Amino acid sequence: MEDAVEVRRRIGASVRAEAARRGLRQLDIGLRLGVSQSAVSGRFVGRLPFSAEELVELADWFDVPVARFFEPVPGARPGGEVG
DSSP: OOOHHHHHHHHHHHHHHHHHHTTOOHHHHHHHHTOOHHHHHHHHTTSSOOOHHHHHHHHHHHTSOGGGGGSOOTTEETTTEEO
16 A cells, blocks of 8 residues: 555656646746745655645646545656656
């Protein structure tokens, strides 16, 4: 069973991958969510959790189901890194 950190890392990697597909930077995500670029960085690597509201906002913006963020990212490495 995954622990909370592993779940946060998987979600972060999924959001990061979706953002990368759209050519969005951490700053873009931060502006949309009303948080700093460093807060987005922390979310991408699983140090900080995304809130449910943030995931809904991003899913709407990216036009994907929220469930997409809970799926494993092919090629994701430990720590939420993609690629």
